[in-house]
Amino acid sequence: MDRVDEAIGGGARLLARLDRASTTQVVADALRERILDGQLRSGSQCQELQLTAALGVSRNTLREAFQILIAERLLVREPHRGVFVRRLEAADVRDIYAVRRLIECAALAAPASTRGLPEMQAAVETAHAAAARGDWYEVGNADVRFHLAITASVGSARVDRTMRALLAELRLAFQLMADAHALHEPFLGRNQQLVEMLEQRRPVEASIELAGYLDDAEQLLLATLTPVEP
Amino acid sequence: MDRVDEAIGGGARLLARLDRASTTQVVADALRERILDGQLRSGSQCQELQLTAALGVSRNTLREAFQILIAERLLVREPHRGVFVRRLEAADVRDIYAVRRLIECAALAAPASTRGLPEMQAAVETAHAAAARGDWYEVGNADVRFHLAITASVGSARVDRTMRALLAELRLAFQLMADAHALHEPFLGRNQQLVEMLEQRRPVEASIELAGYLDDAEQLLLATLTPVEP
């Protein structure tokens, strides 16, 4: 009974037996949430016995949930060793920012990008308010919403899904940093600036600014990432 | 023993017991292949008992493989009804082409796009040869390689994976067409034309040409898709 990892489970059974979502889906959602908010830390192992005990589900169900999160690249399987919360390498960070530059800049340069303005403005305000009270986790959430608003202007469900998955992956890297403050603070003002450029109907300039913005964010993240050892 | 769907399985056991890939992965690969080459037709149900019998694996293993292919959007689950080979709607086709325009055109417009030239040239030659002998399935394969070569110039593993998944999804729509000939024939020459534009170092013009190309392909596919009913 002195089982490990009581961060998971919280004692109560997860299944409200609402029977709208399958147990597998509920488990995948629960695990995803705990990965993204850092309760399950990058690199830590997800042992089947511990998690089945903590979540109150069978190994089969858990393993199906694992497959979902492995496909989302939040977990990795090492054959016959187990399933682990993914650790982002520097190469991953570079790759993710390459995709972000491609998609976000193309989305922002298009005339339709102004469609995302209301949501972008709202995200900037939320971020400022959260920063004022020192809630940098919420600043991170607002930043994600800001960039999703940019790509939402493309109007493609697949672009939305891809960006959502990409930004979720990126959170794995954020968690390796000591303070979210240093990461997000420089970009509060620049988000605001992008909004203004779009309000003034200068989408192409905004796109160019965003490219440099993403370059800087990538460098900042890489700089704080590399000193971390396995 | 007069079980259905002997297209799958072929009598022999799939597992060579090489134990380099997991059974789940082998099953997922086998199902993916049969979906993409049309043996498992769009809209058809994947019954657990039939497939476990045909593949010689347990239900648990099969269900894990299902999750992989559901994540790839080649299968869809209808709760308490079963798992089906995905049917593409017109909206899906439009969405896929929107993403293709975004990614492929951005990739082609970049100076680095010439890096994909050798692979693009090879794909064009393969396609011509296959068309000459009426092998339109292989023409389709070569066309996929052609477009993957375009996006490979970005040098991003994630862009590659996204494009691969996208083109796999599109095959679900191709299969709904009677003749692959009508779909691919118009684009043999245009692929060749794109290669020439790139050889002449005119990537931006090539990108614009590709945008129109993808528009036309989308319209052609939609036209032959809509008359099909549930």
Next chain:
DNA sequence: GCATATTTGTCCGTATGTATA
């Protein structure tokens, strides 16, 4: 509309093989 058969969703027990202390 109802009773029945089928199929999915989920759990459990267990055997085997692999990695690690």
Next chain:
DNA sequence: CTATACATACGGACAAATATG
């Protein structure tokens, strides 16, 4: 090298939902 812990994979069971006659 042995022992242990764990992942992998199988089969059986049963309830619940769905399809069928």
